[in-house]
Amino acid sequence: GKHVVTANKLVLAKWGEELFSAAAEEKVQLYYEASVGGGIPVIRGINESLTADRIEQIIGIINGTTNYILTKMTLEKASFETALKEAQEKGYAEADPTSDIEGYDAAYKLSIMSRQAFGVRIDPDSIYREGISKISTRDIDYAAKFGYTLKLLAIAEEDDNSLELRVHPAMVPVSHPIASVNDSFNAVIIRGKAVGELMLYGRGAGDLPTGSAVIGDLISIMRSNICTGTSNKYGSTLHPKRLKEAGENRTGFYIRLNVRDVAGTLGSISTIFGKHNISILSVTQDVGEDNNASLVFFTHKAMEKNMKASLENIKKLGNVNRVESILRVEDFN
């Protein structure tokens, strides 16, 4: 029978429905601004400011640990291992960093935002998830060469009858403000049909920013405690919506291959991409040692399952030694 304010993302992501239903039954309020993005008014932005709008997309840097590591790797050319160790020493990463670096934490927060924005119940374990432990500084260098920066993004996108949810590293254009979200800062881009692109940026963790959000929630409850009803746009009534399978997701791709530097290699790779409906934006070849070369492809938007299938075929080519990297590219257009 009491109003509740919480900053606990894990409880909300996993047992949110039970909590929202209980709150609705008891006619009490449940506020949780601090559960996503610390003191950044993400939940309030979705719930109140954009209540009149239709949210079409959310793109967030919502894990400070991975953003700190990627920033070190980008600005100081640190290896993943060195950057992780430094993050642990500074208290940004835990002794077991799995939840952060493999994207679990971001998936929890994405499920909370998606419930708010789209009124859909999301099991965080069903979200496509890829971490940053395989990122190399080499890929970060290629990203820079083509005008991109690497970030761990949590993305939710709605179309007429389905919802696409994913957490993975992706290249973002350096010209966009999100590319300058560095260190342990967080940012969430919200695209509304009417409002267009909004970005909310700030400290995603820490006792004071989190405390600021918790007290803001408390005051909201006090201000409205003679009002009836719950504070949630969707209350406990959710919409049925199909969650897209990971293979249906569409993004641009960056592919780095190690190949034998012989005539015809590029041709046979391009043919395979073409057969799978993947259109190439640019190719760069860097000659390496022992008659081997790096081939770097940027593609137009392609379906994930088509990319997987084409890479299976490309791996079988005699002149392809190995697939070194696959990264997604988010161009914000």
Add this chain to the structure above:
Amino acid sequence: GKHVVTANKLVLAKWGEELFSAAAEEKVQLYYEASVGGGIPVIRGINESLTADRIEQIIGIINGTTNYILTKMTLEKASFETALKEAQEKGYAEADPTSDIEGYDAAYKLSIMSRQAFGVRIDPDSIYREGISKISTRDIDYAAKFGYTLKLLAIAEEDDNSLELRVHPAMVPVSHPIASVNDSFNAVIIRGKAVGELMLYGRGAGDLPTGSAVIGDLISIMRSNICTGTSNKYGSTLHPKRLKEAGENRTGFYIRLNVRDVAGTLGSISTIFGKHNISILSVTQDVGEDNNASLVFFTHKAMEKNMKASLENIKKLGNVNRVESILRVEDFN
């Protein structure tokens, strides 16, 4: 006796007190999210999310027209005149662009935000104001050389017993997300004692973003219309606070001088800066034609009146031909 939602910044900036008092008397609500930053939840951020925090500083790019012009000048090396003409053709600037390019529009919005954030009544005409019509692409090039971008900023800063308000072009570090706020986008940085640095970014104008904010306000009123009291953190009770005189403001400075390229010139200029308590961060000399040279100074934070006084003395030096530019530098630290 009716609740009111408005997007009219001019009316709020100039006659806000009359409106807030009338609303308090009648126990009705006055909402105005769309008056600053279109669909960006700036007012709600200050009023609700940060209601528990103490706001220390606000830094905003809150005029789309000037930001569009500066973006054209920066990215396409357009002159001020060309960029203004293009802005007029695209409908971003009015036939008489004075209100935008001379900073009046930004000053109105700054006074509205400052009332919300600091509970102070501000006459917008008392705000120190400088526009962008004197900016040259040469200064933009120097800014880039030293890692900066030029933006028209509206700044409010509180200390224990006074408030500093100013609108002027300033250099911002390219590494900060605000440097990538381009074209007609707006952004407002809010620094809270607890929450640290927040930035809210989005489309600052346009019918749909503005409409989204207006309807968001309407729904807030509907949700809370059985509650008593007004929606304002400060209601109609304002704090007495001294508004700083422009001369007391402290910022970093960029100064470009045209001088005769003879020994001792730099020495005599530096001596004058020193006498006025102005500490130099860097000096660059570019030799030009006819034995003349450009001297570019970046200074540590200095008081505006000290800078003015030292430039008066520097102008009198025989080897100084003229002061080409004075711009402020905001380093966000």
